Amino acid sequence: MSKTYIKCPNCATENINNDYCSNCGTILNVVLKRKLAREKTMKTRIEKQSAEKPSKLGAFLKRGEEHSNILIRGFFKVSYAIWYFFAVILGGLIAAIIAAAAG
Numbered sequence: 001m002s003k004t005y006i007k008c009p010n011c012a013t014e015n016i017n018n019d020y021c022s023n024c025g026t027i028l029n030v031v032l033k034r035k036l037a038r039e040k041t042m043k044t045r046i047e048k049q050s051a052e053k054p055s056k057l058g059a060f061l062k063r064g065e066e067h068s069n070i071l072i073r074g075f076f077k078v079s080y081a082i083w084y085f086f087a088v089i090l091g092g093l094i095a096a097i098i099a100a101a102a103g
């Protein structure tokens with residue numbers, strides 16, 4: 001592998017094959033930087049997702065109800081009703097089972 005000289009955009013230190021600047025610690029590896037950014041975005045998304053229930057699927061189905069095609073709209077309406085039914089019923093069931101198991 002060839003040596004890669006990367007000039008730190010933060011402090012202008014020359015680094016050789018470094019992912020991080022030896023002087024100030026700035027990320028120099030663009031691929032790594034993107035990867036970290038992506039992981040961060042993913043983490044925030046997951047946190048946001050678990051914070052806001054009912055789920056993404058429910059929101060997706062709800063959005064589909066406003067589709068311009070009546071057949072698709074109908075399909076989404078039924079799907080949403082089914083999803084809602086299961087979310088409520090299963091949610092209640094699971095809560096009941098947990099309660100029964102606990103005490």
Ligand SMILES: [Zn+2]
Nearest residue numbers: 008011021024
């Ligand atoms: Zn630096």
